[in-house]
Amino acid sequence: MSEPVAQNHDPALPNARFNFLMLVGDVSCFVLGSAFLDAATALPALVGRLGGDLALLGILGSIRQGAYYLPQLFVAHRLQNATRYLPILLLITFCGRIGYFLAGAAVMAFGETRPDIALIAFAAAYTLGWLGDGGGGVPWTALVGRTIPARRRGALFATTQTVSGIGKLGVGAIVALLLGGTVAKFPVADALLVWGCAFFMAVSWVFLALIRENRTAGSTIGALPASPSLSLGAYLGSLPRRLRERPDFARLALVQILATASIATAPFLWGFVRSATPGGIPEGDAGKFLIAQTVGLLAFAPVWGSLSDRFGPKKTLTLLLGISLLWPLLAFAGKFAGGNLILFYAAYFLLGGVVENWITITNYLLESVPENDQPMYIGLMNAVSLPALFLPLIAGQCAQSLGAGAALIFAGVLLATGLCVTRTLPDTRRNG
Incomplete structure (x- = not known):
C-alpha cells in the first residue's frame, strides 16, 4: 500500500452517475429497514414483548457482530479473480x-398464542439477515470501488448518510406509534415492525439489482494481472504473508480497530451525563440527546464527503479522528x-458527526488497493478487526469498576492512538 493506486476517472465509468443514485437508494433503504429493528429501542421492545430477556438480547448482539464479520474471508475467497461482483x-x-x-408472519400468527415459536422464528431471521449482509459486505464494497470514481465516493457516502439520517427520524416516529399502541396492538404492531424492516430491505435489494456493473477489471491503473485461484486452505494461509507485504494495510486495520472506540463507548455517555447532572436527567430526555446526535450526523456527513x-x-x-477526541472532552x-x-x-452532536468513521477508512482502502485485490483486503480488514468486538466489554468493565467516566477516558486514549497511527499512513492523493 506504500504506492498509491492511480485513480479512476469518469470516462472509464460511463454508468457512474446512474450507479451513484442506485447506491444511494440501496444504502438509504437498508438503513431505514434496520431502524425498524434498532438495537437500542425497537429490538429490545420486540424481544421483551415476545417473552425474551436481557440474556437473549446479549446473544442477538453477539450474533449480529459475529455473523457480519466471520463470513467475509470466505466470500472474499470465492471472489478471487471474479469478473463480476x-x-x-x-x-x-x-x-x-x-x-x-x-x-x-410468525409474529403475527403466534405472537399471542405461542410467543416462543414467534421468538425462535425472529431470532433465526435476524441471524440469517446479518449473515447475508455480512457475506455481502465484501462484494458490495468492491462493487463501490468498481462503479464509483474515487473522487465521487466521499459524496456518495455523504449523500447516503444525509438521506438515511433524515429518513430515520420518520422511522423513529413510526416505531414510537407502533410500540405505543396508537396504530396497532400486539402482536400486529410487532409484526408490522418486522415487516417494515423486510419491506425496506427488499427495496434496497431492488436498487442493488439495478446497478450497471462495469465488467472490465483493468480500470485501476497499476493493477497486477489476475493470479490463479487458490484453494481455501492456501488462500487463508496466504493472508499473513499479505499483511507482511503491506505494512501500511496492517496500520490501517489498526486504525479501524482504534476508531471503533466512539461507537464502543457511546452507550456509556448517557450514564455519564445522567450521573454528572445535579438531580439527574429523566429517561425520557434520551430522545432529545438522540436528536442532537442525529443532527450531528446530518451536519458532518457532507463535510467529510x-x-x-x-x-x-x-x-x-x-x-475526523482529531475532532473525535473532543466529544469525551466536552462531556467532562x-x-x-x-x-x-x-x-x-x-458532546452528543460531535459523537454523531464522527461515529461513522468506517466510511472514510473504507474509502482509503479502496483508493490504496488495486481492484483485483480489493475483495481479499476488504475481507481481511474486517477479519483482523474482530478484536474490536471486545472493546465494549473492556469499556463496560471500566465503567462498572471505576464509573462511566473511565469508559470515556478509555475512548480518548484509543482515539488519540488511532490519530497517531493515521498520521503514518501514506497519502493516496499525493500524486493526484
Whole structure:
C-alpha cells in the first residue's frame, strides 16, 4: 500500500452517475429497514414483548457482530479473480433478507398464542439477515470501488448518510406509534415492525439489482494481472504473508480497530451525563440527546464527503479522528461546569458527526488497493478487526469498576492512538 493506486476517472465509468443514485437508494433503504429493528429501542421492545430477556438480547448482539464479520474471508475467497461482483451479492443478500417476511408472519400468527415459536422464528431471521449482509459486505464494497470514481465516493457516502439520517427520524416516529399502541396492538404492531424492516430491505435489494456493473477489471491503473485461484486452505494461509507485504494495510486495520472506540463507548455517555447532572436527567430526555446526535450526523456527513473527495481520505481521516477526541472532552467539561446541558448536547452532536468513521477508512482502502485485490483486503480488514468486538466489554468493565467516566477516558486514549497511527499512513492523493 506504500504506492498509491492511480485513480479512476469518469470516462472509464460511463454508468457512474446512474450507479451513484442506485447506491444511494440501496444504502438509504437498508438503513431505514434496520431502524425498524434498532438495537437500542425497537429490538429490545420486540424481544421483551415476545417473552425474551436481557440474556437473549446479549446473544442477538453477539450474533449480529459475529455473523457480519466471520463470513467475509470466505466470500472474499470465492471472489478471487471474479469478473463480476453483483450476481453473488444479489444471491447472498436475497437469501439473508427473505427471512424477515417469514418472521413477521410468525409474529403475527403466534405472537399471542405461542410467543416462543414467534421468538425462535425472529431470532433465526435476524441471524440469517446479518449473515447475508455480512457475506455481502465484501462484494458490495468492491462493487463501490468498481462503479464509483474515487473522487465521487466521499459524496456518495455523504449523500447516503444525509438521506438515511433524515429518513430515520420518520422511522423513529413510526416505531414510537407502533410500540405505543396508537396504530396497532400486539402482536400486529410487532409484526408490522418486522415487516417494515423486510419491506425496506427488499427495496434496497431492488436498487442493488439495478446497478450497471462495469465488467472490465483493468480500470485501476497499476493493477497486477489476475493470479490463479487458490484453494481455501492456501488462500487463508496466504493472508499473513499479505499483511507482511503491506505494512501500511496492517496500520490501517489498526486504525479501524482504534476508531471503533466512539461507537464502543457511546452507550456509556448517557450514564455519564445522567450521573454528572445535579438531580439527574429523566429517561425520557434520551430522545432529545438522540436528536442532537442525529443532527450531528446530518451536519458532518457532507463535510467529510466533500473533504474526502477534494483532499483525499488520509487528510479527512486525520481531521475526523482529531475532532473525535473532543466529544469525551466536552462531556467532562460539562461535568466540571456543574452539569452544563449545552456541553452535554455538544458532546452528543460531535459523537454523531464522527461515529461513522468506517466510511472514510473504507474509502482509503479502496483508493490504496488495486481492484483485483480489493475483495481479499476488504475481507481481511474486517477479519483482523474482530478484536474490536471486545472493546465494549473492556469499556463496560471500566465503567462498572471505576464509573462511566473511565469508559470515556478509555475512548480518548484509543482515539488519540488511532490519530497517531493515521498520521503514518501514506497519502493516496499525493500524486493526484
